[in-house]
Amino acid sequence: MTKKVTFTLDGKALEAREGQTVLEAATDAGIMIPHYCWHRSLGNPGNCRMCLVEVEGTPKPQVSCRLPAREGLVVKSLSPAAKRAQTSALELHLVDHPLDCPVCDQSGECGLQDYYMGIGRYVSVLREDKAHAKKRQVLGPHIVLDQERCILCTRCTRFVAQISKSHELGIFGRGHNEAVDLVPGRTLDNPYSGNLADICPVGALTDRDFRFQVRVWYLDETESICPGCSRGCPISAHTSTQRPWHNKGRRLARLKPRVLDWLCDEGRYGFSDFDSDRLGRLTAPLSEVRSALQTHRDDLAVVASGSLSNEDWKAFKSLFVDKLKVKRFLFTPEPDQVGSEDELLRRREKVPNLEGGRALGFGTEIKSLTWESLGQDIAGGRVRSLYVVDRDPAKVLGEKLLHKLELLIYQGPRMGKTGGLARYRLPATDWLEENGHFTNFQGKIQEYRQALKPLGDARPDWKIFADLEAGL
Ligand code: SF4
């Protein structure tokens, strides 16, 4: 068992693991000591000098990110001496920092702004010109660099060295000319590059997708789960419906990691089309869909998506298995919902909730067709009607084959090719427009919450299934 030590921070007794730093122990206890370079998952190079504290018995201030907590240590982070040291470090960071705040996209969530207002507020004595460096340098598909704003904390270079292990960035030059830049010949295009905008404590690395879309103080945050793959990373969905700040009708501004430190780019940027190609209005009353289903129940196949919530899967099973006694299902993710995976976060199945279906027997007692066998059944006339939930068989099987069907019903948030061919279209909510639960590949059940109002006639999938069943 790890030994515990007790030390004092600003008059308060704190417990720490032996060897843990004062800064980390304070952060665990919810006490903020200013810092830039330290990051829980990236280490503590001790270069920004923002975390200086006064330590009883030592003549000079110490950096708390490299100071191990030990029994009886007395630390002050709020004393006049500690504050003077922190303010001087901040002043040094701001010596060459451009006065970009009114036009900087980091405004409102910038570490320099926050600390200046929190512990700075000194009167600047700087009379010299500021040093200039490269502005608006596109590093890759998602990130843009403004060298002038960089405070050389090295979080970004440590991220590409330790986490993505892709090594695209380095610190070049010496002294006054020191700057973060791309390694010659490289592009910042690793599958986790979007995290750099999150970890950069200032406005030096910003997100190309998000910048200048909306000021951060117009955003609402909702706890959610990323539906991009079967890992189901906890995320915070940042939405905005306040005009004129929501650009081009986009309500979902960005996704940020929550609980975990990182998010992959596929998850982070996979939903920039969130509000496009939406289904909109119901094409016919549910009673008409119901009677079509009854007529075709013997030659019906159902194609379902692993994007359904646990609540949706339950209502799905009740309607199609228990009530309509459908025999043919296709719910495996092949080949339209699979991609690449790695050891960090990304999973091969690009849908969040295959496990929720498996828990109800889909994939075990209830076998899945393959796309090939479904195609053969349609071609051979054994399947003459198809109910599709949020998938696009027209893309996998081809539109020509789907024209053979007597009945095609499509349910989902977006039209896709199949929605365009369907006789009946049932608009469903997307994950941010409903409450629900996903079960990830490890069997962990996680809740996600509604962040936005549904568009058009969209309703949660489970509600559509339950309403169809109620009238049968
Ligand atoms: Fe730190 Fe940002 Fe500069 Fe990288 S670009 S060294 S993260 S301030």
Ligand code: FES
């Ligand atoms: Fe301690 Fe940067 S956080 S020196």
